Amino acid sequence: MRKDFVVLGFIGLIIAFLISGTKIQSVEEYYLTHVDDITPDAETVTLTILNDRAYAERDKIPPEIHPYLTADGVVLGKTTYVLRDGDTVFDVLNRATRHERIQMEYQGADLNIYNSIYIQGINYLYEFACGSLSGWMYSVNGEFPTKGVSQYAVKNGDDIIFRYTCNLGKDIGHDEFE
Amino acid sequence: MxxxxxxxxxxxxxxxxxxxxxxxxxxxxxxxxxxxxxxxxxxxxxxxxxxxxxxxxxxxxxxxxxxxxxxxxxxxxxxxxxxxxxxxxxxxxxxxxxxxxxxxxxxxxxxxxxxxxxxxxxxxVLFLLTKLSTRLGLLCTLSIRFIPLCKAEFKAKQRVLKANGYYQTTSYTDRVVRWLKVYWYVITYTFEHVFLTSAIMRSKGYGYTKKRSHFHLFxxxxxxxxxxxxxxxxxxxxxxxxxxxxxxxxxxxxxxxxxxxxxxxxxxxxxxxxxxxxxxxxxxxxxxxxx
Known part of the structure; x- marks a missing residue:
């Protein structure tokens, strides 16, 4: 009998641990994100999200995604956001997409070997939708960093662009072997 | 039924x-x-x-x-x-x-x-597969037979152990652990048993010659x-x-x-x-x- 109580206690502990690590939010709560007001002395960055390459090669993309591809290729036009201490590219993107109610899915940093968050899809456009070499890439001030989004710390005045590529970045001006 | x-x-x-x-x-x-x-x-x-x-x-x-x-x-x-x-x-x-x-x-x-x-x-299964490969047919029949054999074996063992008082304890945990022990034992036993049968079949020459005819009613x-x-x-x-x-x-x-x-x-x-x-x-x- 004593053994039963020990086992029961252990199971209870596991359930308590799982519940303590779970955060449930309603849709309204989730999208209610505060973006700091732009003051003259605030440090700011700009963020742009483009799917123009996907729109150009849309015949390779499943038709059910077509209604969500914007014809001008702009998901989020160049917008200025206030920088907070220790912000990475991911923090800025996450805050912006939540504020603008743009759908975004990512894989957590603990789930891959690069120890960085990986952006799987933005605005229902996911990796591999436009062939096996397609997915989201980002550039800061025109350069393509060799770091993950949650490892790149941004600084005042940075210009971040997220752009969907259909060919491993070659169609958006990035060549690894340059 | x-x-x-x-x-x-x-x-x-x-x-x-x-x-x-x-x-x-x-x-x-x-x-x-x-x-x-x-x-x-x-x-x-x-x-x-x-x-x-x-x-x-x-x-x-x-x-x-x-x-x-x-x-x-x-x-x-x-x-x-x-x-x-x-x-x-x-x-x-x-x-x-x-x-x-x-x-x-x-x-x-x-x-x-x-x-x-x-x-x-x-x-x-044998009728369909022996024409392709006798070994494949044998393997398939053995693996298909494995689960029913396992089930029957488990039920028989369970009946005997119950009668012997193997599960007579007030602790639920002990009962679960003992049940799992029997379960694991039966799986390994059946595995051995299944492959033993295949060894017997092979020693009888099954699967070695292509000339062996096969009786069927289909x-x-x-x-x-x-x-x-x-x-x-x-x-x-x-x-x-x-x-x-x-x-x-x-x-x-x-x-x-x-x-x-x-x-x-x-x-x-x-x-x-x-x-x-x-x-x-x-x-x-x-x-x-x-x-």
Whole structure:
């Protein structure tokens, strides 16, 4: 009998641990994100999200995604956001997409070997939708960093662009072997 | 227990063709198609083993389905309509919908396999595979035999141990641990047993010579031809109208596009074994002499 109580206690502990690590939010709560007001002395960055390459090669993309591809290729036009201490590219993107109610899915940093968050899809456009070499890439001030989004710390005045590529970045001006 | 034996006496090749068709159609992952697949399997399974057994099986598979629904919707966040956010990731209506359909598909596949494990006996497997390779045939019959053998062995061991007072303890934990010990023992025992049989078969020379003749009772009858014809007609219609069965869930669920004749054809295909049994039963009922 004593053994039963020990086992029961252990199971209870596991359930308590799982519940303590779970955060449930309603849709309204989730999208209610505060973006700091732009003051003259605030440090700011700009963020742009483009799917123009996907729109150009849309015949390779499943038709059910077509209604969500914007014809001008702009998901989020160049917008200025206030920088907070220790912000990475991911923090800025996450805050912006939540504020603008743009759908975004990512894989957590603990789930891959690069120890960085990986952006799987933005605005229902996911990796591999436009062939096996397609997915989201980002550039800061025109350069393509060799770091993950949650490892790149941004600084005042940075210009971040997220752009969907259909060919491993070659169609958006990035060549690894340059 | 109801016993039907019209469908199971068809030619093995027909049986295989039928189940290949079933697996092909199921992979449309269309809600209506998967519902009919589960329905067809359930009806035929209940004809084979009776309704109480079917309901008992559902008692277990319901939990499998719930587990699948929870885990799939927790890990897939695509979809237009978020219901709520769990640890900053969306639990969407679309993913939940797809998880339910997937659970139904898994249940349908399991029940078709259950039906086939009852009707597709080892003589049929051997008949089909020995022409390709005797070893393959042997391997397949052995692995198919493994689970029923395991079950029977487990039940027998359980009865003996219960009578010996193996489970006489007040602690639930101890009982579970002892049960698991028996379970593990039976699996390893059956494994050994199965391979021992194969060693005996090999020592008898089975599988070494191609000249060995094989006795079987399977011939192609007129009833096989009729069944094949109806099967081909239905699957031909499905191939012809495949556009309406194609389905997508993301970003938004595909609007309803299936016609009543499309749904009927699929339902008929999955109910074909049960309908065939029903036809045989009624035919025999009227053929019996009332004198």
């Amino acid at each position: 109801a016993t039907v034996h019209a469908f199971r006496t068809l030619h093995p090749i027909i049986l295989v063709l039928y189940v290949l068709g079933v697996s092909g159609i199921i992979f449309f992952i269309n809600p209506v198609v998967s519902f009919f697949a589960l329905m067809g399997a359930s009806v035929y399974f209940s004809l084979l083993v009776g309704l109480p057994k079917l309901l008992r099986e559902y008692g277990f598979y319901l939990w499998v389905g719930i587990w699948m629904i929870l885990s799939y919707s927790m890990f897939t966040h695509n979809g237009k309509t978020p219901l709520f956010f769990l640890n900053d990731q969306a639990i969407t209506y679309e993913a939940t919908y797809k998880s339910i359909v997937l659970a139904v598909v898994v249940l349908a596949v399991s029940f078709w396999l259950k039906c086939y494990s009852l009707i597709f006996t080892s003589d049929k 011939t192609f009858h007129k009833k096989d031809g009729w069944f094949l014809l109806s099967m081909l007609a239905l699957s031909g219609c499905i191939v012809l109208w495949h556009q309406q069965y194609l389905f997508y869930y993301y970003p938004a669920i595909k609007p309803w596009a299936m016609t009543w004749y499309g749904a009927t054809v699929v339902a008929l295909y999955f109910l074909l074994p049960s309908l065939y049994e029903a036809k045989e039963v009624t035919q025999w009922h009227y053929l019996q002499s009332k004198m």
